[in-house]
Amino acid sequence: LLVTGMWLNAKFILVFLCVTVLLVKYLRANRAQNTPPGPCPLPVIGNLLSLSFRDPVGSFTKVFEHYGDVSMLYLGNQPCILLSGYKSFKEAFVEKADIFADRAHYPLNDRLSRGLGLISSSGRKWAQHRRFTLAVLKDFGMGKQSLEHSILQENRYLCEALLAHRGQVMADTSLGIPVRPVPRPCFRYTSVVSYRAVSATMSYTEFPTLMSWFLSKIKHFSQEEIDRHRRDRNTDCPRDYIDCYLQEIQEDIQAQFTEENLLCCVVDLFAAGTETTSNNLLWSMLYMATYPTVQESVHAEIDQVIGWRHEPSMADRALMPYTYAVVHEVLRSANALNITPPRVTNRDPILAGYFIPKVSLNQWCEVYSGGGGGKEFRTPDQFNPGHFLDENGKFLKKERFIPFSIGKRTCPGEQMVQMELFLFFTCLMRFSFHPPDGQNLDLAGTVGITTANKPFHIRALPR
Numbered sequence: 001l002l003v004t005g006m007w008l009n010a011k012f013i014l015v016f017l018c019v020t021v022l023l024v025k026y027l028r029a030n031r032a033q034n035t036p037p038g039p040c041p042l043p044v045i046g047n048l049l050s051l052s053f054r055d056p057v058g059s060f061t062k063v064f065e066h067y068g069d070v071s072m073l074y075l076g077n078q079p080c081i082l083l084s085g086y087k088s089f090k091e092a093f094v095e096k097a098d099i100f101a102d103r104a105h106y107p108l109n110d111r112l113s114r115g116l117g118l119i120s121s122s123g124r125k126w127a128q129h130r131r132f133t134l135a136v137l138k139d140f141g142m143g144k145q146s147l148e149h150s151i152l153q154e155n156r157y158l159c160e161a162l163l164a165h166r167g168q169v170m171a172d173t174s175l176g177i178p179v180r181p182v183p184r185p186c187f188r189y190t191s192v193v194s195y196r197a198v199s200a201t202m203s204y205t206e207f208p209t210l211m212s213w214f215l216s217k218i219k220h221f222s223q224e225e226i227d228r229h230r231r232d233r234n235t236d237c238p239r240d241y242i243d244c245y246l247q248e249i250q251e252d253i254q255a256q257f258t259e260e261n262l263l264c265c266v267v268d269l270f271a272a273g274t275e276t277t278s279n280n281l282l283w284s285m286l287y288m289a290t291y292p293t294v295q296e297s298v299h300a301e302i303d304q305v306i307g308w309r310h311e312p313s314m315a316d317r318a319l320m321p322y323t324y325a326v327v328h329e330v331l332r333s334a335n336a337l338n339i340t341p342p343r344v345t346n347r348d349p350i351l352a353g354y355f356i357p358k359v360s361l362n363q364w365c366e367v368y369s370g371g372g373g374g375k376e377f378r379t380p381d382q383f384n385p386g387h388f389l390d391e392n393g394k395f396l397k398k399e400r401f402i403p404f405s406i407g408k409r410t411c412p413g414e415q416m417v418q419m420e421l422f423l424f425f426t427c428l429m430r431f432s433f434h435p436p437d438g439q440n441l442d443l444a445g446t447v448g449i450t451t452a453n454k455p456f457h458i459r460a461l462p463r
């Protein structure tokens with residue numbers, strides 16, 4: 001018995017020593033080259049135990065608080081660099097833009113677009129398609145008065161329907177679908193896309209069949225639109241993005257523009273454009289109902305500048321600093337897209353003094369700092385339009401507030417969104433929003449690619 005016990009003890013000590021040696025070797029190898037700091041990874045699972053799947057952004061924020069704005073953790077065996085804050089974004093995406101412009105591969109985008117489209121593509125194909133898309137958006141009035149008219153038209157429907165439908169302007173601009181109003185007095189706001197384009201990257205690995213079904217629905221819908229456009233388009237008079245793209249396919253001798261790529265671009269524009277914008281509008285209703293004094297100040301400014309029964313225009317924006325500040329504060333507080341699509345580097349750069357090893361960055365997450373640029377604001381955890389006002393009540397543009405990211409891959413929809421949010425929000429404020437009697441509204445967000453509100457009831461009273 002004594003001999004067996006000694007043998008077991010010796011075996012245990014041996015195994016313990018081997019594991020310790022392997023662990024130390026592993027950690028040394030990983031931290032050898034002045035890579036960014038981060039929590040200590042375990043073999044095989046890396047730092048997965050430090051991540052909360054209910055609140056991944058909260059987990060990332062903890063990493064930033066502890067290790068700084070450029071940090072590193074391991075998702076399994078994959079090293080993943082986390083970036084937060086204006087300074088590191090500027091260095092990576094503006095100053096070292098050529099190194100940091102490519103997207104990473106991960107199961108969702110491989111399955112969805114196979115490196116095509118606008119969001120997941122890289123290199124020459126991406127550059128060509130991005131240029132083309134920006135040109136088309138400009139031709140169709142991005143930042144101009146013609147788009148303003150389209151937005152106002154959608155606004156009329158919106159007010160009637162009170163946001164029963166989502167993404168109207170994108171549908172009108174990219175797909176040419178007229179949106180019909182659906183009048184209802186009180187809505188339970190859930191979103192179809194909400195099931196949701198989804199906690200998507202995470203769910204894909206866990207629920208591949210469900211996600212494939214979901215993705216095939218979006219593709220099927222977009223393909224039908226492309227087919228319809230092909231049938232009834234007039235080549236002399238393109239109506240929208242799809243018509244322009246079909247034209248480009250005919251003229252493109254290098255065959256970079258293909259129907260397969262068109263499908264991916266449409267899916268990307270639709271997904272990127274609807275969810276983000278509609279989420280913001282829903283958040284703005286929630287915030288107004290939760291902060292009645294802010295809502296009253298917005299109403300007062302609208303009454304003073306626009307008056308009763310008149311529609312807003314972009315020209316009013318300069319005269320409405322408070323309302324414009326509220327629009328920005330909603331964008332900041334809701335932080336609707338707080339994790340940007342992952343990227344990879346195409347060579348080994350130094351970032352913030354750290355070595356970023358190219359080969360290890362198959363999976364690179366980049367994170368936009370929690371709370372919409374936390375450190376840059378006096379009271380980052382509070383909803384406070386004063387963040388965007390100076391001491392004279394004038395609108396204060398914050399260069400370091402970058403909800404659309406910066407650099408070569410900055411959101412191509414930014415100008416359009418700026419118009420949409422101001423006009424939609426101002427029109428919506430023909431109503432005053434209140435929680436249903438005796439209820440509090442929940443301002444906690446859901447987990448997903450975008451941060452959505454939880455489904456809610458609200459009272460919208462016409463003023």
Ligand code: HEM
Pocket residue numbers: 118119120130170268269272273274276277280336337340341403404405406408409410411412413414416417
């Ligand atoms: C509140 C609304 C929106 C917000 C906050 C937002 C924010 C962003 C952010 C942070 C990115 C990632 C940029 C990066 O990787 O560094 C992005 C990319 C993108 N957004 Fe938006 N976006 C919004 C609306 C829109 C709209 C309306 C469109 C449609 C025109 C759009 C189309 C895109 C596309 C196609 C990309 C990928 C760009 C690329 O990889 O080159 N977004 N957006």
